[in-house]
Amino acid sequence: MYTIIGPETNLTLCLIGRFLTERQIHTQMMKERMAEVWHPRKGVSIREIDSGLFLFQFYHPLGLQRILKGGPWSFDRHLLILGIIKDGEVPNQIPLYTVPFWVQIHQLPPGFNSSSVGQNIANHIGEFLEFDSRNTTTFWRSYMRVRVLIDVRKPLKKSKRIKKPGGEATVVLFKYEKLGPFCFVCGLLGHMEDSCEFLFNASEDDGQRGWGPELRADPRTATPRSRWLRDEDSGFNSPQNLGYSGYYGIGQSVTFNAQSGNHIYPDNHDNKKRNDLMTEIFKNPAIMTARAHTSNATSNSHVQQNTTADIAKEPINLTHANQNSVAANDDLTILDRKRRYHDDATTTDEHTTTSIMDTEDADHFLWAGPGNQACQGS
Template sequence: MATSSNIDVLMSDLDIANEEDEELVLDIECEEAENRFELCLVGKFLTEKNLNLRAMRSKMADLWKPAMGITIKSLTHGLFLFQFYHKNDMDWMVKNGSWSFDNATLVTNTSPAGGDPTKVSLNEVEFWVQIYDLPSGYMAEPVGEQLGNFFGSFVSYDLSNNESIWREYMRLRIKVDVRRPLKRKKKICKKDKTEVIVNCKYEKLGEFCFVCGLLTHTERSCKKKINGEADSSGREWGSWLRAPPRRQGSQVRRNGCVMSGTKGGATN
């Protein structure tokens, strides 16, 4: 018959820590057959405000109007999973951004197969930008690629913006790092060594900080302002960085002549 002292000895021989550290070799196939997140985007809104989740879900579904539907799930506080049910719907949403809710810019990214969607990097957002004050002859795509890589990372050049005989601006799609201030202008040197300054405006630009130029917060919670590091006499960024709504040109044929006009409606 075991005594209490014998039981204590037996119990002391059990090293739970060593057992927990021993590897358990999984000898079965555990790889997922497919990427469950293939038609999903992980996203967050750049804002300090608490979002009305019901209103956000309704608004984004109304903006995107996916033919096959969408499900929007909350992963963690401020982090969402946008699940589409057809590739065309998701591709259209990605191509036609940027998007915002309550003036807060939405940043999205894909989740890799087998990855943790809560660990996805959310540091870049794509914008259509308009480049103003380019000299005559400099509206070409190679110039646009160089400028796009200055203001962000060049994605594409809008050839459809070249249809009119007169172009007020060059239109580019760029990827912006939200951890860096929005760039506003760039000095360029022409072949004849003369210098000009071109200005950038961002389409569908939501709230951002007029003090430091970051998209991640507004002036109210800017640390530079709170810590007294910013010049209170002026702002280096402002609402002038927002591009005006675009208007599509239309042509009407009358009596054999083509007459130009405009058709209202904001586009991307």
């Protein structure tokens, strides 16, 4: 039984969400906390429309867009999974299992630092959303940064071997920003090992842990810093001129096994389309508001070219969402214009000089976990 969302509710200003936990959420405290952290200019109303399912109603598109652009959000260390509601949808049947994270790619060898490489590695981790072109590599900070839509039903990706044809394979390591608690046994967000189904299904604990705290990125701006402390490579604003020193989301993450929880969403075609839609919305939250004015738009318009696509009715023509996904145990080979993994116009980066494909010689390379250096082909 859930609260009916009346026709007066503007769904283009609403998000639906649940927390990734098996525990009861203290609703009133959560409302206060989320409103305080988000502090949207025109306010936000939050109501529980079904058990553990919340409707977040904003009153200005910019307030909602800022939430989609930020995050991941959490309350009491429980990760918030957000989604949209389309007209006529039953709220408790909306699949909610993807969350955007900024992921750092470490130990990237020289010559691999490009947005197309970042995009392809991101599509190995989850669904690519954004490349941080402002993340400058310095002696102290040498990693690539990509925003990725992560499926919380899948174990966190830790590393990937990449290579150029004829070159040595190198292991790149992933670190997730604002990554809260997760299970070191099965690699899933949403619970820790003391409630890991996988562990409790085994006859005994062999002590092996496939995941560890090294997946957490060091906070980039975790705590407010002195206004007088500056980075050597950036400009300086005198503290007197600073009206607002920064924006900090709440920490982050988890507790609950999606498989054992009360929301199970099979990977059917409709859910795949919805997932693609959420990918586009996290990439460009402004398309949320376009829904309100475009009931006659062509259903197949591509949002990146036509922000008036009627995304409320039928998904955008996405042609590449999963094509770059690569099996976990295969190497990624970086090619120079020899073969395109993309086959569509939506990624028409004519300036792209590299793409990534699976290799057939994966067996020639040792698998290396976090902390290991590059492996060389035999």
